[in-house]
Amino acid sequence: MTYNAPVKDMMFVLKELAGLDQVSQLPGCEDATEETVEAVLNENAKFTSEVVAPLNWTGDVEAATWNNGVVKTATGFKDAFKQFTEAGWQGLQHPTEFGGQGLPKVVATPCMEMVNGSNLSFALCPLLTDGAIEALLVAGSQEQKETYIPKMISGEWTGTMNLTEPQAGSDLALVRTKAVPQGDGTYRIFGQKIYITYGEHDMAENIVHLVLARTPDAPEGVKGISLFIVPKFMVNDDGSLGKRNDVFCASIEHKLGIKASPTAVLLYGDNKGDVGEGAVGYLIGEENKGLQYMFVMMNAARFQVGVQGIGVAERAYQKAVQYAKDRVQSRPVDGSANEAVAIIHHPDVKRMLMSMRSQVEAARAMACVAGAAYDAAHNHPDAAARQQNQAVYEFLVPLVKGWSTEMSIEVASTGVQVHGGMGFIEETGAAQYYRDAKILTIYEGTTAIQANDLVGRKTARDGGAVAKALAAEMARTVGQLNESGSVHAKAVAARLDAARAAFLDTVDFVVNNMKTNPNAVFAGSVPYLMLAGTAVAGWQMARALLAAEGKIKSGETDSFYSDKVLTARFFADHVLSKVPGQRDSVVGGFASVTEMAVANF
Template sequence: MNSYKAPLNDLSFIFNHLLDQEQLAQLSGLEDLSVDLYESILDEAGKFATNILDPINASGDREGLKINQGEVTTPKGFKEAYQQFVQAGWNNISLDPEFGGQGLPYILSTAVNEIMMGANKSFVMCSGLTIGAIEAISHAASDELKQKYLPKLVSGEWGGTMNLTEPGAGSDVGALKTKAIEQADGSYRIHGQKIFITFGEHDFTDNIIHLVLARLPDAPEGVRGISLFLVPKFLVNEDGSLGERNDVRCVSIEHKLGIHASPTCVMAYGDDEGAIGYLVGEKNKGLAAMFVMMNMARLTVGMEGVALTERSYQAALDYARERVQGVDVETAKPVAIIEHADVRRMLLTMKAQVEAMRSLSLFIAQAQDMSFRHADMNVRKHQQGLVDLLIPVFKAWATETALKTTTLGIQVHGGLGFIEETGVAQYLRDAVISVIYEGTTGIQAADLVGRKIVKDQGKNLAVLIGLMKETLAETQASAQLTDIAKEFAAAIQVLEDNSQLIAAQFMQSTKQALSISVPYLMLVGIVVGAWQHAKSASKAEELLASPSENTAFLTAKIETARFYHRVILSEIYGLAHTVRSAGDVITEFKDSYFGE
């Protein structure tokens, strides 16, 4: 079983050469930060991930969770690791200093998040949900609630959750039935049940702060009648100490395909007198407040795809170098399987995909930093537009790609990959849920087409394509990158053509457009990945013009980009054919044709 190693070389390349450090250094609160500091923090994150989180990853998967009278016990070593995690400050890197956060940029917390998830996805999900709760409270709650709950959430002393899904509603949040009854003192009594609540109950923290969507008695139907409530596991006294237990219980935990060390809970609110909750934001506008939490959570879930692809790639690469099997087709001598052509193809596919996804994740995080911190309002708006456009693409493309890459990781191991003792099956099992979290791929695709392309009239997409064409010009100027430039230019044209086509389709038949929206989203993701590789290749070639100790790394950057453009990018032509021609054959297929 391999040991996790943080991808520090690739992260260093991105931070030093692909991110706009000059602009980042001018942002409010980031003036004194440097790449050297970022790299130092990432190095320490790598040590923590390798030494503390990685050793309990496989054991946590095997041991799983225990529940006794509503109390959940996490696997051996997890609670202790959490205490070390928060003491080291890994939980609040980019949170507001006003409540105890470190105020560092999203680019840094995003990179740290990948490292930690690569070592132990189940463990990191607790802090990820807490950060989401903090963001929603910070955005919409009253000052009183902020002062009372944020300091201990930010410190990691308390955990946080998001409660949307119900047994009868699923992704149709507007159909939820959890009720909230207003009390004379301004609080509310919450009654209902929520399912699939990540870390809804655990032993990491003394208190858990649940954010719960519920409906007031006189609320309008659908999503316009949903309010958001803060419901603590233990009530909090005026002096900040813990009071009596609230009427909220974990009634069971799910038995899942993967993430066995992350409790997925069924939560009951108000089985007795009613769980006490406090309104967050305005009445009937809870979904907007929760969406702040959900939007950044989608970036985090996309990072799960990056992290598990990296972990699977490392294991496959180590095994391929060690496993001697068969002979070389030219020399007839026994060789390690990395010398076999198809194993090499699989490893290159994994490497090319994870580098594209990682680079895109940090581009989005950089845009998020600029949208929050830049002095110019127009720049903030411009950058937020890029974030809004790319998050559904990244979330869906990265998590769908992870299913393919972690499967390749198993295949590189051959039959041993199917055996749990090698550990690589866990990466696939842990990756499966990511395509569902925070909205399935279909939901992300509907958001991309309906809101980010059609409703926006393609304005942010035009900005993105403009950035791609700037990179294209750089690659076209290089005699060494002409093959990459040729493939990339054709891909940009395919993206432009299919974006216009699906927007027109949406206006004519929304159902037909949505039926091919997932192929369209994957096309966008693959082209955006090509853009990231083209940027990397251009920068690597520039750096190779000067003497460098990283010659092999930089050359590998160019050759990996070449592989992506020649092999992976070709998938867009099949997807484009689907976008052009498959809508009616899907929508006109009658229910009875599926069989009895």
């Protein structure tokens, strides 16, 4: 087994930190009882570890291939995707009226982690399809929903997001793809889109492209972008497939990682299909509101990319543990044996593994807590509670995306390091995680883009209100840790309190300087994101420590709980301890950035 899904930790997080029992009392979430959720997670664990995980390394070696516009995925991918969708996993979090399971996000989150932990490249196809479904649910017409969503949930069709063009990456104001209205309610799309994940493949019979484009009279910039459905094959009235639309894959990229996931260059309107010139497109919602709808899709995708980071980091951790237990090398530093021992006995190897494990567990807790906030924001009967939870969810999304993915690169790198020279040999497999993870801080908005979101929309706009409310919750946890009185709890309390204070200092700096000195604030935007992510994730680990100590006090003897205490302690001593220094970098470290002349680089 190359991947053991961490269901036990997931259930702990859901029950003890994310409030699964409260989520299951929300209207529409009644099915998410502990028993059901555990069964769902176990089933997902079995499927992903047995069917999807074995394709990870073979997919990397074989990679997706392009030949004259046709993309072939690696051996086994098509069949695994068929099984995945037939088992209902694509519809897990989507409405039952379109064939989904209607389960809350807090349950979907660990399932996302498992499919990503099994195989990042494979998971991208359902990930993008989820995003397309969410955008249609929010902005599509009833007819559009009925036409496309059930087929995407069933896996007969898949979805894509078409944003990027060569000149328009982070800056979507620069999108140039044209959408020409045909007078019959349809449009013809002309342009080139790049970096389109699963933009062409052989795993489904149709592909539903959601495409950003400009109508002829649209205003310049982001206010003139509309969103269109462009199916690869036209859909007949009876739902069967018709003519080949005028969208074709010109090439796929030769990438550092996620090689089994085809990254397509798509040409719209090259007059190669059966529909005449221009790809037939259907407007979603209203003209010029495309970016607004795409943000729905992007926010869902951003959250999932954060979870990708957790998945690949967990996988890297497991591989490193296995190697560290197998590899015998050197005697113990404390003289406790006269012979070489498995390297996991060496303190530095243990430190590396604890570093990987504690950060993965912290990120998982943060993501699941965010998922629960999303569920409350969408399902809570009380409007104020919905609003409050929505604000918390929106604050956490850039942290889940930015922090977890930056973490995943560090963890994957540490994973290679644990393997020593073997880690550098591709056949070992550890290097694949290091290559794969590097995309996660880039796509669906780089860490800097997440940080812009955190600084602007999520912190400055409300004067730091949500951030301060979270800090107040941290203070409550500090109090509980001090009351608990154990050595570990007190040590964690001190670190969390210092981090909380530094977090507040930084929030004040952001709020107070945003208008008067935006360059100073944005010079520290990513450090602020990392600081906030560390503080929030560390807070979740502190809560985990309290829950674990509670279990131990109530007589639980499972070492899972004493391990959780140690993992929380490690995170506090080795990760939370960075926060005061990060505060100093943000609050006191902008001068050199702003003063340096661009010409002098």
